[in-house]
Amino acid sequence: MCGIVGFINQNNHLNKDDLLVMLDKIQHRGPDNLSISIQNNVYLGHARLSIIDLNSSSNQPMQYKHYTIVFNGEIYNYKEIREKLQEEGHIFKTQGDTEVIIHAYEHWGEKCQSYLRGMWSFVIYDKEKNILFGSRDRMGIKPLYYIRKDNFLSFSSEIKPLLGLEKNLKPNMSVVSTYLLTNLMNYDNQTFFQNVYQLEGGSSFKFDISSGKFEINRYYDLAESIKNKRESTTSDFNKVLDKSFEIHVQSDVQVGTCLSGGVDSSTVTAKVSSILKNDNIKSITAKSISKETDETKFAKIVADHLNIDWHVVEPDYEYFKTNIEECLYYQEEPVGGPSIFMQYAVMQEAKRQGIKVIMDGQGGDETLLGYERYYSWMLSDLIRKKKIIPFVKEFPRIVKNSKLGYIDLLKQYVYFNNFKLRVKHLKKRHINMKEIYSDLAVDNFRKLGYENKNLEELQILELTKTNLPTLLKNEDRNSMLASIEARVPFVDHEVIETSLKLPLKNKINKGYTKFCLRKYLESMVPKTISWRRDKKGFEAPTDIWLKEHMEVMKKYINESSLLKEIYTVLPELDNISDKEIWKLYNLAVWEKQYLSK
Incomplete structure (x- = not known):
């Protein structure tokens, strides 16, 4: 690297x-x-x-x-x-x-x-x-x-x-x-x-x-490469994933893993540990100061079960305040949210531990329908295929084996399957954005074609255009800033192609996402890990950090010439979500770091 x-x-x-x-x-x-x-x-x-x-x-x-x-x-x-x-x-x-x-x-x-x-x-x-x-x-x-x-x-x-x-x-x-x-x-x-x-x-x-x-x-072209491929089996999936892990662990230096305690990172850690026989393996976990977003207890279960050299870093607000602008500078472009800083902290700790190659679980969610929004698109696919009875049966299964309640699931289903509603909602959140810029944004959003795709096409879109490219870019910058090579065995093209050709029941089954991966993992770690339902993934204590950082953010936002060009009136920070405040702040920081020279 x-x-x-x-x-x-x-x-x-x-x-x-x-x-x-x-x-x-x-x-x-x-x-x-x-x-x-x-x-x-x-x-x-x-x-x-x-x-x-x-x-x-x-x-x-x-x-x-x-x-x-x-x-x-x-x-x-x-x-x-x-x-x-x-x-x-x-x-x-x-x-x-x-x-x-x-x-x-x-x-x-x-x-x-x-x-x-x-x-x-x-x-x-x-x-x-x-x-x-x-x-x-x-x-x-x-x-x-x-x-x-x-x-x-x-x-x-x-x-x-x-x-x-x-x-x-x-x-x-x-x-x-x-x-x-x-x-x-x-x-x-x-x-x-x-x-x-x-x-x-x-x-x-x-x-x-x-x-x-x-x-x-x-x-x-991913879509073309799988067009004429036969349907995959779980045996195909297990075999190609085994091979991917075997080739990804090749190294003449210290190897480590990122361990959140979720299904993807636990699979990576368990397989790397198994292949290298715990030789020279270190795992790093980011502990959140917020109980709602902390996953350390799950990571500890994995670390104890595998008997690996486990290290925990717990970035508090002072660490965030001191280092966030360095993190953003090396990202070079604005990022989606402050959780990227948890990854920054993991990579800095990995550097302190002498790790030069770190294995991570990026790509598992996009290939195996790991995000909650995929439930909505799966249900839409069932309707499109006129499978009404399976559609009705899936609702209680999803509620039972995910974080979503019936109302939340129904709201997501309506929202993600109605492009006009999504656009209306997005524009409402940015009511003061000048029309020339909101039209530009909506046009770019429309060109991606979310409203006209089936489930497989949506996966390909998120793998190649929207979700995964951004995650890979963020990890590249955080890892390379620490002079560490990050490897992503789930993003091996043969793993992705095989995963995309799996039947739906191997991805979402009885309300469980990433079903075949959970089956792959269950013999390696306790079932409290392989069958976890509360997906998180190195989430930052956003509400705590941004509340403490509010005065700094207000200053950047109010001084931004770029934001003043985009909005007729700058948004009232008291009336918008943390996510929207973060984007305004991040863009203002980027402007000062790269354009104000």
Whole structure:
């Protein structure tokens, strides 16, 4: 896991010092080695976090023949690919995965992407053809941002290094207004900054330096990949998940896990512990100071049962106050809520414990219908298929085995299945937002097509456009700030494809979400964990923190020129929810950190 930067210096308006400045801004991503390569007008930089093959021969930028690569991520099947290439006559000098990618590119060209299993963003300079080729993994686990103007191209693992190359920084008002109204982010290639884009998951770019031609291609489409696949079985699911865990634990350094005590994190911790035989395993839990959001008792049950080295961090308000702006700065764009700070605290504690690779449960909810809103869409699917009796039977089952009561479930069903109602509700919460901006936000929301999708299509939308991309981005920033590689075995593309093709009864059964995963887990931990009904997940004590932080937030909000541009009158903070206050505050902090210079 590392950080990469680079640019094409067409008009000699940039130099080596500019590259070093860019690299310095991401050195937290790879403090083990910082190196650069300058060939003709192609400038490449790499910050290395050594995880596999710790030898300096695997440092980057790495050259092979007329190819130079900078790579961020892990290729979990690199040994198998290396064997295939060796059979074709390729000779390797290192034991790492970076060299495998560059040989794979030489052998298969752009098709090499389809052979890779893992998480990555990489850029290869082909000196002979004078082109740059960049790629991002199928699900977009590892980030890749770029600026493209005329004959100029720059790229980076984070946004900050690019901002110094953009002289006239402006907010992307389409993204900003959509965030405020709907809380949606990362739903396309745009960012909160004008002219700064992200390469979307499952995509690659090719830049012909001689002609200036720049093109983006999609090499992987989740919907297309599962279109003709047969229905999965629980045996298929168990097998592919076992394989994912086996390949994700490969490491030459300390491995740890995030442990909330929920189904996903408990599965990760139990499997990692089982595979590595408790060798060198540490787990980190964030304890909430609010009894309503604290899950420590569940995490303790798992830790005691598995007999692992368990560490608890309990961020109080003073810790929040001292560190929240650093957390937000390194996120680079506004985030959905203060719970991200619990993850920040976990990663900082993991760093103190010497962990360099941490396993997490992101993706389990999106693939196996773990969120409460999926009940509403499941019920809607039953109605669409005219399955009235199953529809009626599901209501008491859901109420029995979830946190929802009948009234709450009915409200959610009506709300999530009525797009016009959702839009009306969202606009009502932002009654003073100028029409030009609320219309922008609603248009972006409508384009996602929530109102016209069946349950599988909604899962694909949340996996590729709305929910998971944001969670992955947040975790990347929090983990890399602590110089830690975060791995997400549920986001392996084979796990996702297999999960999507499971029958509904394997995902929601008798009111239980993630049914097949609970069955997978129940032999490894006590049933009080595998059959938990009160889903949380490192929730922050939002009501406590924001109440204490109110004066600070008011100051930021009242001083924000951006918010004054968006609203005819700034919202009355006493009349809106904590969630809406947070977004106003977060956007005001972002404005001050990145635009007020």
